[in-house]
Amino acid sequence: MAGAIRATRPVGTVTRGTTNPNRLRRVDRWVVHTHGRLLRNAADPVVVDLGYGAHPVTTVELHTRLAAVRPDVRVVGLEIDQARVAAAAPHEDPPHLAFALGGFEVPVPGGGSPVLIRAFNVLRQYDEGQVEAAWSRLVGRLAPDGALVEGTCNELGRLGSWVDVRRGVDGRPDPRSLTLSWRLRDIETPSAVAERLPKVLIHRNVPGERVHDLMGDLDAAWARAAGHAPYGARQRFLATVADLQTRGWPVLGTRHRWRLGELEIAWAAVAPAD
Structure with a gap:
C-alpha cells in the first residue's frame, strides 16, 4: 500500500471522539x-x-x-x-x-x-x-x-x-x-457487518476481492440455515459457521466463541488482492 502517516508529534488526526459505555x-x-x-x-x-x-x-x-x-x-x-x-x-x-x-x-x-x-x-x-x-x-x-x-x-x-x-x-x-x-439476535443478513470492516478491508467489499466472497458466502450460509431459526439465532449462526467450514473457509476459534457471535477467519483468506 502507498501513503504514510505524517511524521508529527503526536502522530495522528483527532477522531470524532464518540464513545459509549460497553461499546468495546x-x-x-x-x-x-x-x-x-x-x-x-x-x-x-x-x-x-x-x-x-x-x-x-x-x-x-x-x-x-x-x-x-x-x-x-x-x-x-x-x-x-x-x-x-x-x-x-x-x-x-x-x-x-x-x-x-x-x-x-x-x-x-x-x-x-x-x-x-x-x-x-x-x-x-x-x-x-x-x-x-x-x-x-x-x-x-x-x-x-x-x-x-x-x-x-x-x-x-x-x-x-x-x-x-x-x-x-x-x-x-x-x-x-x-x-x-x-449481536446474534440483531442479524438480518450477516453481511451487514461489511459497513464496519476495518479500514484495510472496508473498500474491498467488491467483486474480485476475497472479503467480498466471504460476505456473499456468509449470507448464503445464513439463508441455508433458516431451518434452525426456530431454535434461536445462536443455533442458526452455529449452522452458518459449520456451512462455511465445509466450503473451505479457514475458520479459527472454537464453538464457544461462535456461540458468542464471533467469527474469526485466517487473514490469508480475506487479505486484499493487491
Missing part, C-alpha cells in the same frame, strides 16, 4: 480469551488504548477486564487532544491506569513497550493507503510477541470487526486473522 465489550472479551496468556506471561504487563475518544470510559473498562487476568496490568490511554487527556485525569489510578498525550508513536509514561495495543475506531477516518504505515508504527512499539488489535464497531458495539496484527520477523506488520462480531 466484545473486542475486550476476545482480547482476554485470545491474548490472556500473553498478558499473564508478560514481564512488564503494559497495555495501550490508542484514541479512546472524548470520554475515557472504554479505557477504564479495558483496565477492569484485563485486571481480572493480570491484576498488576498497567493500562495507558492515549489521545492526541490535550483537552481529552485533561478530562480523563480524574479517572487515573496510578500506577495501574493512566492517560497521556500521544498518537501512533505510542509514548508510554514511565517507559516500557506494550504487550497489547487496542486501536479501535481510529483508522476509519484515514485513507486505506495510510493503514500500513500506521500498523508499522504501532507494531514497532510492541514488546516481543506483542499484539495490535485494530478495528471498528458501531456506536453501541453490537456490530464490529478487528484484525489481530503482530510484528513479523522482518519487522513489518503481520496480520494473523480477521474477526467479525454480531
Whole structure:
C-alpha cells in the first residue's frame, strides 16, 4: 500500500471522539480469551488504548477486564487532544491506569513497550493507503510477541470487526486473522457487518476481492440455515459457521466463541488482492 502517516508529534488526526459505555465489550472479551496468556506471561504487563475518544470510559473498562487476568496490568490511554487527556485525569489510578498525550508513536509514561495495543475506531477516518504505515508504527512499539488489535464497531458495539496484527520477523506488520462480531439476535443478513470492516478491508467489499466472497458466502450460509431459526439465532449462526467450514473457509476459534457471535477467519483468506 502507498501513503504514510505524517511524521508529527503526536502522530495522528483527532477522531470524532464518540464513545459509549460497553461499546468495546466484545473486542475486550476476545482480547482476554485470545491474548490472556500473553498478558499473564508478560514481564512488564503494559497495555495501550490508542484514541479512546472524548470520554475515557472504554479505557477504564479495558483496565477492569484485563485486571481480572493480570491484576498488576498497567493500562495507558492515549489521545492526541490535550483537552481529552485533561478530562480523563480524574479517572487515573496510578500506577495501574493512566492517560497521556500521544498518537501512533505510542509514548508510554514511565517507559516500557506494550504487550497489547487496542486501536479501535481510529483508522476509519484515514485513507486505506495510510493503514500500513500506521500498523508499522504501532507494531514497532510492541514488546516481543506483542499484539495490535485494530478495528471498528458501531456506536453501541453490537456490530464490529478487528484484525489481530503482530510484528513479523522482518519487522513489518503481520496480520494473523480477521474477526467479525454480531449481536446474534440483531442479524438480518450477516453481511451487514461489511459497513464496519476495518479500514484495510472496508473498500474491498467488491467483486474480485476475497472479503467480498466471504460476505456473499456468509449470507448464503445464513439463508441455508433458516431451518434452525426456530431454535434461536445462536443455533442458526452455529449452522452458518459449520456451512462455511465445509466450503473451505479457514475458520479459527472454537464453538464457544461462535456461540458468542464471533467469527474469526485466517487473514490469508480475506487479505486484499493487491
